[in-house]
Each structure stands twice: as structure tokens, then as C-alpha cells.
Amino acid sequence: MFGGLTALHFLRDTVTVRPGDTVLVNGASGAIGTNAVQLAKNAGATVTAVTSTANLDLARRLRADRVVDYTVTPPLTLTDRFDIVLDAVGNISPRRGVTLLSERGTLLLAVADLSETLSLRRRVKSGSGAERAVDVEHLVELLATGRLESVIDSTYPLAQAVRAHERVDSGRKVGNVILNPGD
Ligand SMILES: NC(=O)c1ccc[n+]([C@@H]2O[C@H](COP(=O)([O-])OP(=O)(O)OC[C@H]3O[C@@H](n4cnc5c(N)ncnc54)[C@H](OP(=O)(O)O)[C@@H]3O)[C@@H](O)[C@H]2O)c1
Structure with a gap:
């Protein structure tokens, strides 16, 4: 459940994904990533999912619009610009991650060390969500109604x-x- 709660924290509470937003999820096959891809799709975003070769089909099944195999194309080499980049791996630094952002974009770091946390800029956000019963109920409702798949x-x-x-x-x-x- 923590993966869903963390994805909610970043994509609903830290920023709010809106219809038409472009979202990159790095680490789309993990607990946070599998939830983030689906929650962003539910919110009407266009989602690019970064996984290894073995997990590309999973990302497609979770409704990612585009999949990127990091063994072929490391995400930092992408020339696209995204409104939201969620790094659930920890290999995108704030300095390099902002180069993936559109003008109004935000970089969300699910994994950040102390120095990164202390040096966060306006367009880079980290942190962790509260474990609220109301959010667990929300995720259970999404699961029960088929709008979220638990991997x-x-x-x-x-x-x-x-x-x-x-x-x-x-x-x-x-x-x-x-x-x-x-x-
Ligand atoms: N901020 C918070 O509130 C919060 C809360 C919970 C967890 N976290 C942290 O967030 C991180 C993610 O946790 P998690 O449980 O979602 O997943 P995880 O167990 O850390 O990630 C596993 C997945 O990451 C993929 N992966 C590994 N290297 C990758 C790379 N270079 N690029 C893209 N994908 C890669 C793996 O797929 P392959 O084997 O196919 O590469 C695997 O499916 C952890 O470090 C965790 O400690 C943060």
C-alpha cells in the first residue's frame, strides 16, 4: 500500500496531475512506479514509463502511453520535456533532472539524500506522504472498481x-x- 500512498503524495498532493500533463515515471515497475503510472493515467495525463526491457510490457499493461527501456535509452538522454518527472529510482539528480522539465515542470524525487533534500529548488520536490486512512480507503476504492491494479x-x-x-x-x-x- 505504501507505493500507492507515496504515488498519491507526489502526484496529487505535492503537485496535482491534470488532464493533458506529460508525466515521466522513472522506475515504473516498482511499487511507487506501478501506482504512479496508473494514477497519472487516471488523472488524464500522457505517461512515459521508464523500465528495463523485461518490464516494458507491464508498463504498457498499466496504460503507459510510451515506454522507454533504460538499458537502451537512459532517461536523461531523452530530448522530450515533461510537466512532471517522478524519479522512483534515485538516479536522477536535481541538477540533471531539471533538464527534462518543460517550462512549468516539476521534478519529484522519491529518493533523495540529505544534501539533495537540503538543496531542493523551487522546481524540485522531495518528501514522504502521511499514512492516512482516508487515502488507503481511496486506493481500495480504485482497486475495487478496476481503476488501479496492484502488481x-x-x-x-x-x-x-x-x-x-x-x-x-x-x-x-x-x-x-x-x-x-x-x-
Ligand atoms: N519518498 C517516499 O515517501 C518513499 C516511500 C517509499 C519508498 N521510497 C523509496 O523509493 C524507491 C522506490 O521504491 P519501490 O518500492 O517503488 O521500488 P524498488 O524496489 O526500489 O524498485 C524496484 C524496481 O526498480 C526498477 N529499476 C531498477 N533500476 C532501475 C533504473 N535504473 N531505471 C528504472 N527502473 C529501475 C526495477 O526493475 P528492473 O529490475 O527491471 O530494473 C524494479 O522493478 C526506494 O528507494 C524506496 O526506498 C520512498
């Missing part, structure tokens, strides 16, 4: 919490890892 990488029983964390820490999970306390 599940793997499910582990509580006894295998260490393995679940290892999978998360791999940086390769696709969507969400579930830890099931009932198992």
Missing part, C-alpha cells in the same frame, strides 16, 4: 520476513512484496 511481485509468510526484506532490498522487485501475517 504483486511475491508473497512471503511472516516467518520468512528476512527473505521478504532481501527481495525488497534487491532493487529488482516488480510492484509489491507481500508479507502475510496469517501464514
